[in-house]
Structures are given as structure tokens and as C-alpha cells.
Amino acid sequence: MHMYARDAANTLARLAKGFPIVAIAGPRQSGKTTLARAQFPDKPYVSLENPDEREFALSDPRRFLDRFPDGAILDEVQRCPALFSWLQGVVDDRQRMGDFVLTGSSQFDLIAGIGQSLAGRVGRVELLPLAQSEMRQAGCLPDTLDQLLLNGGYPAVYSRQLAPADWYGNYVSTYLERDVRQLLEIKDLALFQRFLKLCAARTGQLLNLSALGADCGITGVTARQWMSVLEASYLVTLVQPYHRNFGKRLVKTPKLYFLDTGLAAWLLGIRDVATMALHPQRGALFETWVVAEQVKQAFNLGETPGISFWRDHAGHEVDLIREDALRVYPTEIKSGATFATDWANALQKLKALAGQGVADPRIVYGGDASFKRDGYHVVGWRDLG
CATH class of the missing domain: 3.40.50.300 (P-loop containing nucleotide triphosphate hydrolases)
Incomplete structure (x- = not known):
């Protein structure tokens, strides 16, 4: 072990x-x-x-x-x-x-x-699966971002000579058949697996439970019940929209995130690094990873994550907001490997609205270098922890 x-x-x-x-x-x-x-x-x-x-x-x-x-x-x-x-x-x-x-x-x-x-x-x-800081300390942090997203953080993926796809396949069938069936008394396992896969396809998106239920062929009430079991089993988290209104109408819907990208990738049918690199959900999985890291950091300190996202009806969005009693700390998440200056637009919009209350705005991206640019910290994926 x-x-x-x-x-x-x-x-x-x-x-x-x-x-x-x-x-x-x-x-x-x-x-x-x-x-x-x-x-x-x-x-x-x-x-x-x-x-x-x-x-x-x-x-x-x-x-x-x-x-x-x-x-x-x-x-x-x-x-x-x-x-x-x-x-x-x-x-x-x-x-x-x-x-x-x-x-x-x-x-x-x-x-x-x-x-x-x-x-x-x-x-x-x-305790969630391994955080990036724990992988780095153990010397098992993957060399590439695509490999990290594919592997996820479950310790067994790193300590056994197993392809992630083999381990997650087994995890899903074991987990489904034991825990979820006990909690939900689900008769139709295939239907629940379909629900899980539809959830994975929505990681990083606003959650519409009635649309999710309709796509799956279950009622919105059942979708809410199943979702709450996924939350209670620490497989997903719902991030609520930022509540303070800066004179703009804001969305009221939470965003759904898996707490492990390896599990989400497996449910999406991604089995190797080549597929990950080209997959249309890669950006959503990167955002999922950054949010999960934030949750892990809070949990490991014995704190509640206290995170939200900000989005107005014009479509401006800041992916992640942490707050303490005095300030908000916004993070924009971009999976691209090459920094682009327009990535800061939503942060500037938030800063203009919130004024002095904004501290340490960050852009986390899929590239290697970390640097400061125009008052923003630009953080490469390796330096996130």
C-alpha cells in the first residue's frame, strides 16, 4: 500500500x-x-x-x-x-x-x-482524492496536463500499475451497485448510469435539473434526488452564483462540478491522452480540476470552501470567486496553453463593479509559465497548489 x-x-x-x-x-x-x-x-x-x-x-x-x-x-x-x-x-x-x-x-x-x-x-x-500539492510531494504529479485530467486524483490510480480507464470502470460499477443502490433503491441501473454520464457531460455548466431529467427520461424531482446523493457521496459539488448584486441582474442557477476529473473523463468515454487533448470537454474538465483543487484546499484545512461564481445576464462571467469577510478573490480559468490578453476582460468588468473589494485577481491557465501581467497573477497549471 x-x-x-x-x-x-x-x-x-x-x-x-x-x-x-x-x-x-x-x-x-x-x-x-x-x-x-x-x-x-x-x-x-x-x-x-x-x-x-x-x-x-x-x-x-x-x-x-x-x-x-x-x-x-x-x-x-x-x-x-x-x-x-x-x-x-x-x-x-x-x-x-x-x-x-x-x-x-x-x-x-x-x-x-x-x-x-x-x-x-x-x-x-x-478527505477528497489527492490534491496537486500531495501528488507533487509524493513525486507522482503527471508530466502533462492531459495526463493529469485523465488520471484524476484517486490514490489507487497512482499506486497500482493500472490504466485509469480500468480502475474507474471498476469503481463506477462497484460504487453504483453497492452504495447508490442502498441509498436510492434504484431498480434500473442502466438508467442511473445514463444519468451519471449526462452529469459528466454537464460538468462546469449551469445546472438545469428539469432539462437534465428530461434528457435522461426521469422527472425533475427524481433528478434532484439523484443529484443530492451524488453530492452526499462526494462525487459532485454544486457551486452557487455570487449573491452580492452590483446593480446587475445575475443568474440564480448553480454550476455543477465533478470533484474528480478522472471519474468525469471516464464517464465521458475518454480513455487515453490523445482523446483528452482533442476532446470538446477538455476546457470544462480543466475548469472542473481547478474548482476541485480549491475545494480540496479548504477541506484539508478543515474549512468550508466558500466559493461561488459571478455571471451577469450580458454573459460576463468570472469562473471562481473566493471570499472572506472583507474581500473577494476572483479567478478566471482558461484551458489554453498560450496566454491571451482578452482573458482578463471579465475580471476587469468585475473590478469595475466591485471596486476596492477585489483582491489578488488570478488567471489560471493550461500553460507552463506563471507571471504577473497588468495587475493580474497569471498562474500555470503546475503552480496552482
Whole structure:
């Protein structure tokens, strides 16, 4: 098993000092178990995917937990929701920080369990696949942008001698048949796979759920329900439009982004670098990658991403806006490898409207060099992290 140093490790260590339970949430195969075991090597490890352990935990939760006087790592704990209220009693009695470590791959069940029984007792880290900074540190960052977009960030793609297409094909069928079917009780898997592929074709676009449903042959209500499960499983995120109005009518629709370009590329039928280089969705996949990197950076620090996009009805758009209490930090995303001066037009428009509130405007692009130009930071893809 390859070990990648994860940026979230410091956040995990910090939370374990202040909460009796730490939970690591994130998609399947993002490295949650590996991180938990590396960070807490002295704690016994139990997977609730194991039928014997699950049966024991379900039938006699008190005795199940009595085996762990010094705490434990409980993997895929959402498989056994009854444990949450028993855990509450144990940690309240012991009053020990960093006592139990939970992992889970579905936000729904994990957060429901935490919210009901463990409110105030859990520090939560969300772990997505490898960020660019983590790949660079591990020496596995691909040489070309097209290879990076094709590979995505799942650790197994880098630690095993497997073509990304083989790994993602297996991931989708396993993930579909296990998790999504459990959450949605879907009868028609082919229909859901069609839905997934239609979502991938819309990554980086405004999301119209009724149109998506119509294209897929399901109702808008079903489309919304399925989309919320993709969100809860950390496969996609919806980025909301920027809310502050600078005297212009703004769009109200969110944008859909996959959180991993390798998965999106596989769903789009892209199987090799040559296809990626020429694919009409390459620009959308690059934008998807930049947005996902921003989400990972926030998650790894234990923060919420706080990102949006700005678009007025005249069609001016700034792809990514981060904000803090005082300022907005806009980023324009361009997949081209050669810098063009008109790339800054939308940033200038936003600056004219927002005035002093705009700081550190950036253009992230698909080229190699990074430089400053007319008050903008132009950032090559390799320097994003």
C-alpha cells in the first residue's frame, strides 16, 4: 500500500486534541482508512463492512465497544447507525479527546448519525482524492496536463500499475451497485448510469435539473434526488452564483462540478491522452480540476470552501470567486496553453463593479509559465497548489 502524505493530517491531529471523536468523511477510495491508520497507529482497526463485525455491533453494541478501552478506528461506521448513541455514552463517560476515529463514505448517514447522537462531540475532516500539492510531494504529479485530467486524483490510480480507464470502470460499477443502490433503491441501473454520464457531460455548466431529467427520461424531482446523493457521496459539488448584486441582474442557477476529473473523463468515454487533448470537454474538465483543487484546499484545512461564481445576464462571467469577510478573490480559468490578453476582460468588468473589494485577481491557465501581467497573477497549471 503506497502512503501519500496528506495535507489533512495536521487538521486531523488538531481536531483529535479537542474532540472525543474525529470523523473522516469522503468518497470511497479517497484514502480515508489509510490516513486514519497512519495518523492513529496505536488504535485497533475495525471495518463495519466486515459482516461478522457488523453483526456483533448490531446485535450487542455495548459489548462491541467494550473491546476498545483505548478507543478504536471504526471504518464505514454508517453501516451501523445504532452505534452512534452507544458511542455517545462511552465518550461522555471517559471524557478523553481523540478517543474514537470514524470514517464514512456517505454524508447522509454519517451526518444524520452525528447530528442526532453526537452533536458537539465530533470534529470532522472531509478527505477528497489527492490534491496537486500531495501528488507533487509524493513525486507522482503527471508530466502533462492531459495526463493529469485523465488520471484524476484517486490514490489507487497512482499506486497500482493500472490504466485509469480500468480502475474507474471498476469503481463506477462497484460504487453504483453497492452504495447508490442502498441509498436510492434504484431498480434500473442502466438508467442511473445514463444519468451519471449526462452529469459528466454537464460538468462546469449551469445546472438545469428539469432539462437534465428530461434528457435522461426521469422527472425533475427524481433528478434532484439523484443529484443530492451524488453530492452526499462526494462525487459532485454544486457551486452557487455570487449573491452580492452590483446593480446587475445575475443568474440564480448553480454550476455543477465533478470533484474528480478522472471519474468525469471516464464517464465521458475518454480513455487515453490523445482523446483528452482533442476532446470538446477538455476546457470544462480543466475548469472542473481547478474548482476541485480549491475545494480540496479548504477541506484539508478543515474549512468550508466558500466559493461561488459571478455571471451577469450580458454573459460576463468570472469562473471562481473566493471570499472572506472583507474581500473577494476572483479567478478566471482558461484551458489554453498560450496566454491571451482578452482573458482578463471579465475580471476587469468585475473590478469595475466591485471596486476596492477585489483582491489578488488570478488567471489560471493550461500553460507552463506563471507571471504577473497588468495587475493580474497569471498562474500555470503546475503552480496552482
